[in-house]
Amino acid sequence: MSTLLDELRTAVGDGAVLVDADVTESYRRDMMPLAPHGAPLAVVLPKAATEVQAVVRACAAAGVPIVPRGAGSGLSGAANAIEGCVVLAMTKMNEIVEIDADNRLAVVQPGVVNLDLRGAVEKHGLFYPPDPSSYDWCTIGGNLSTNAGGLCCVKYGVTTDSVLGLEVVLADGELLKTGRRTVKGVAGYDLTKLFIGSEGTLGVITQATLALRPLPQAPGTMVAAFSAVETAGEAVSRIVREGIVPSLMEIMDATSIAAVEAHLKTELGAGAGCAALLICQSDSGGEAARQELRAIEQVCEDVGADLVHSTFDLAEGQMLLAARRAVLTALEVYGAWMTDDVCVPRTRIAELIAACERIAAEVRLRVAVVGHAGDGNMHPTIVYDPTSEDEFARATVAFNDILAVGLALGGTVTGEHGIGKIKRDWLEKEIGPIAMRTHRAIKAALDPDNVFNPGSMFSMPT
Template sequence: MASTSPAGTAAGLADLLTARLGTSAVLTDPDVMANYSRDRLPLAPSGTPLAVVLPSSTEEVQTVVRACADAGVPVVPRGAGSGLCGGANAVDGCVVLVLTRMNRIVEVDAANRVAVVEPGVINADLREAVSARDLFYPPDPASYDFCTLGGNLATNAGGLCCVKYGVTTDSVLGLDVVLADGSLLRTGRRTVKGVAGYDLTKLFVGSEGTLGVITRATLALRPLPQAPGTLVASFPDTADAGAAVTRIVAEGLVPSLMEIMDATTVRAVERHLGTDLGSGDGGGTLLLCQSDAGGEAASRELAALERVCSESGAALVHSTTDPAEGGLLMQARRSVHQAIESMGAQHMIDDVCVPRTRIAELIDGCAHISEDVGLRIVVNGHAGDGNMHPTVIYDGDDEFARARQAFDAICDLGLSLGGTVSGEHGIGKFKQDLLARELGPVGLRVHRDIRRSLDPDGVFNPGSMFDR
C-alpha cells in the first residue's frame, strides 16, 4: 500500500501534511500528542501517534486521508474525546484526525425542520441554536455540554431523552463521509421519506470511525417541547422500582425522560451535591421522570406516573412543574459521573442494555457480582430504554483484575437477560471480545466483510470494534 516516494512514506508524512495544511494544523510535540491519544476510559489500550492533525474542511480531511493511505499510516478519527470505550484511542504510528475545528452550524432550515452541521459542533451548542428558532434536537448524552456531534454520530449516542425521542440515528437524515481512498460519499436525503437504495446513513452511524470520516450531517429537528414537569420517586427496594418501570411501560405512558439510580449512586450524589434525595427517609433506589407534553397533558401524565410509583411501593413521591426545582433534580442525575469520581478511586463504567422489564434483575445481579469480587458496583442509567451504566469502583493495579472480572460478568449478565453489551458508548478497543460473542460467527463475518469492502487496506481506526 505504501508509496516509494518521499512524500508517501511515514517518515515524510508529517512534513507533507504541514506543507498542505499549515503548521497550526499538524502537531508533533509528544506532550501535546499525549493529550489527544485517548478518551475518558483510562483502561483501554492506546499508542503513540505519528502526528495529530486538525483539519478545517472536508477537503483537508480528504487530503489527510489520501496522504495517510499513500504512506500506509492508519487514521484514528477523534472529536472531543468524551468517549468511554477507547474508540478514539491512538495506535502506534497513526495520525489522530481531530475534527473539532470543523464546528460550523452550516444551516438551520426551520420550515423543513432540518439542520446541517459539521462534526465538531458541540451538542449543547446545536440545541441552543435551534431552540432560538423554536426547534429541538433530541439526542442529549450526559456529556452534551462538551461532546461533539461527530462523536455522537460515531457511537450512535443516546442520552436521557431516548425513551421518547430515540437515539442519534433516529435524528439523522444524511451524511457526508470521506472514504478510505479520499473520495467523498454523500448518503441520505433531506426529505421526510426516502427509501431509494441501501440505507448507507445508518451504516455509518455507530461505526466508530472504522468505515469513514463523517464531515457533515443533515439532522432532523422537532418542534421545541414545553418546559417539562418532573417527578422523583424513592423506593426502599430495587424490585419495586423495577416493577414501577414495567407498569409505566405497560400502561402506555411515554415520559420524555425516565432515569434510575441505585441506593449507592443516590448516596454518592447526595454527598457530592450536599443535598437530600430521600435516601434517609426509607428510600434507596431513585426513579426520576419528566413529561414535556405541556399543559393539562403533562399534568395528567405526571399524575399517572405518581400513581404507578405509589402503588408500586415508593416510600416518597414528589412531582413539580417548577422549572427551577426540576432543574435541581436533573442536576442530581447529570452529576452522577462527577459524584462517582469524587469517591476517590478508579472506576470502569459499563454500558449494557436489557429489556425494561429486567432492569431490577440487572441491578440485583450487579449486587451479587459486587459480593463475589469484593468491589463496589454502583448502578444508574436510562430506565426508559433499559440502558444501564453499572460502574465498578476499584483501587489501583492490585484490584484491576477483579474489576475487569466484574465488568465482564456484568456484560455476561446483560446478555443472559436478553440484552446487549453496549447501549450507547460503543465497543471501541475495550469490548471487542464481547461484541464477537454477541454477534456470533456469521454476524462477525458480515461486519468484517463490510469493513474490508470500504477500507481494504485498513486505514481507519485499526483495533476498534473487532480485528480485521
C-alpha cells in the same frame, strides 16, 4: 514518515499538525481506562472536508492508519490512538452550516458541540433531542460515530433517529453523500445508518444533516423512592405496559443516591432505606403533562413507592436532573471509575441491579448503578483505587462479569457507548460468527487496506 508529515502540513497547514509528545499525549485516549492506546505519529486538525480528503489520501499512500476523534468523551476506547497512527481530530470543523427552520433541519460539521447546537436551534423554536451525559462538551461527530443516546431516548430515540444524511470521506479520499433533506426517502441502501455507529472504521464524517423537532414545553418532574429495587423495576414495567411515554425516565440505585447527596450536599428526598430512585419528566406541556405525571404517580403508588413527589417548578426539576447527571462526578471522591453500558429488557432492570450488588460484594469494590430506565440502558460504574494493581484487576473482573450478566438477561453489551477497543471479544459473543463475517465483508469493501481505526470493534484477518 518525514515525507508524510510534510504532506500533512501542506494539506492543513503547519499549525494544524501536532507532533510534540507533550501536546499529543492528551489525544491518546478517551475516558475509558481499560482500553489500550498507543502514541500517535501526529495529531492533525483539519478545518474543511477537502483537507480531510488530502490527509486520508496521504496516509493511505504511506500505509499509516487514521484514527478519527471528536472531543474524547467516549467510554469505549473507540477513538484511542494506536501506535504510529495519525489522529484526525475533528474539533476545528465546528461550523453550524445551516438551520432551516421551515423544514426543521440543521446542517452541521462534526466538531459542533452538542449543547451549542441545542442552544442555536432553540432560538428558532426547535429542538435537537440526543443528549448524552457529556452533552455540554461532546461533539456531534462523536455522537454519530457511536450512535450516542442520552436521557431523552425513551421518547425521542438515539442519534440515528435524528439523522437525515451525511457527508463522509472514504478510504480512497472520495467524498460520499448519503441520505437527503426530505423527511421520507427509500432510494437505495440506507448508507446513512451504515456509517452511524461505525466508530470511524468505515470513513470520516465531515458533515451531517440533522432532523429537528419543535421545542418542547418546560417539563414537569416526578421523583419516586422505593425501598426495594424490585418494586422500582415493577413500576418501570407497568409504566411501559400502560403506554405512558415520558420524555425522560431515569433510575438511580442506593450507591448512586448516597454519592450524589454527599457531592451536592443536599438531600434528594429519598430518605433512609431507599434502594432506588425513579426520576421522570414530561415535556408535553399544560394539562397533558400533568395527566402524564399523574398516571406515572399512580403506578408508583400502586406498586408500593415510599415517596412520590411531582413538581412543575423548573428550578426544582433542574436540581433533580442535575443530581442524576452528577453521578459519575460524585463517584470520583471515592476513586477512579470505569462505567459499563449494558442494555437489558426493561422488565429485567431489577435483576441487573441485584446482580451488580452481588458482583460488588464478590470483588469487594463499590459499584453504583444509574441508567435510562425508559429503554433499559444501565450504566453500572465500578470505583477503584487507580494506584492499586489489585483493585484495577478486580474492577476489570467486575466490568466483564456485568457484561456477562447483561447478555444472560437477554440484553446487549453496549446500549450507547459502542464496542470500541474494550469489548471486541464481547461483540462476537453477542452477534455470532455469521454476523462477524458480514461485518468484516463490509469493512473490506469500504476500507480494503484497513486504514480507518484498525482494531476498533473487531480485528481484520491479516
